[in-house]
Amino acid sequence: MNLKNIGDRIKYCRKIAKLTRPDLLRKYNFSQSTLNQYELNIKNPSDQKINELLDIFKNENVIVSLQWLKNGIGETPKEFKNTDLITQNMLTINNIPLIDSLQLIDIEKQLILKLYPNAITGVCDNFELEPTVKFSDEVAGIPCDLNKIRNLEDVLCLVKYKNKIYIKVVNKINEDNTINLIGINPKKASASFYLSNVTPDVIAPVIWIRKNPDDYI
Structure with missing residues (x-):
């Protein structure tokens, strides 16, 4: 499949998610006619619609980054394999329901937010x-x-900047306290x-990382 155009990439993700256009309307109230215009490259989606599609695909267990969907940069999407279904099919523990890995x-995450109400959480959306x-x-x-950021050089942090959260290493702290x-x-x-x-x-040194369960199979 040619994936040079954003419409082709949207269609590619929809196919991986095993969604039809009526499915997107029924499950997510996403207009079929609008989706058709995107997939036929008649019209490009706005940034708001791109983010809406990203949320839909992630909800359907498709791993796709903003950079790839919007610009075709990075690795092609893949389906998130639900290891919990495999586990539940293989194991029965005294008829006690298993808590799946995503629930854990x-x-x-909720415990962290309870202990540290001002904590910031995020999901890595790139491969860098x-x-x-x-x-x-x-x-x-x-x-x-923010007055103590000079201690954070070479530290992995969550950084809120221009209404977006980045997960980055602080490479250098400049004389004017920019980083x-x-x-x-x-x-x-x-690109970023x-x-x-x-x-x-806001800048928050990372204290907790949890791997995608798909990495363990």
Whole structure:
């Protein structure tokens, strides 16, 4: 399949998700006519619609990044294999219901937010932090005093900047207290691999990383 156009990439993700156009209307109230215009490359989706489609695909267990869907940059999407269904088919433990791995991750995340109400959580949406953080891994960090960011050089952080959360390493702290952010793996670099002179709204050193369960099979 030709994936040079955004419409082709949207259709590709929809096929991986095993969704028909009526499915998107029924499950997510996403207009069939609008989707048809996108997939036929008659009209390009807005950033808001792209984010809406990303949420739909992720909800349907398709691992896809913003960079790939919008610009065709990075690795092609893949289906998230639900290891919990495999586990439940293989194991029966005294008829006690199993808690699946995604539920366990969510329980941990809620505990962090209970212990640290100001904590920031996020999901890695690129491949540039491998092998430390992989695509779709969950992370959390605790915000620190912006006046003390000089201690954070070479530290992996969640950074809120211009209404977006980035997961980056603090590469350099400049004299004016702006910071330069960088990924880890230049071979997997996205368009935002290196960000310079950033004035963060919030910066939170990462304290928790949970791997995507799909990485273990």
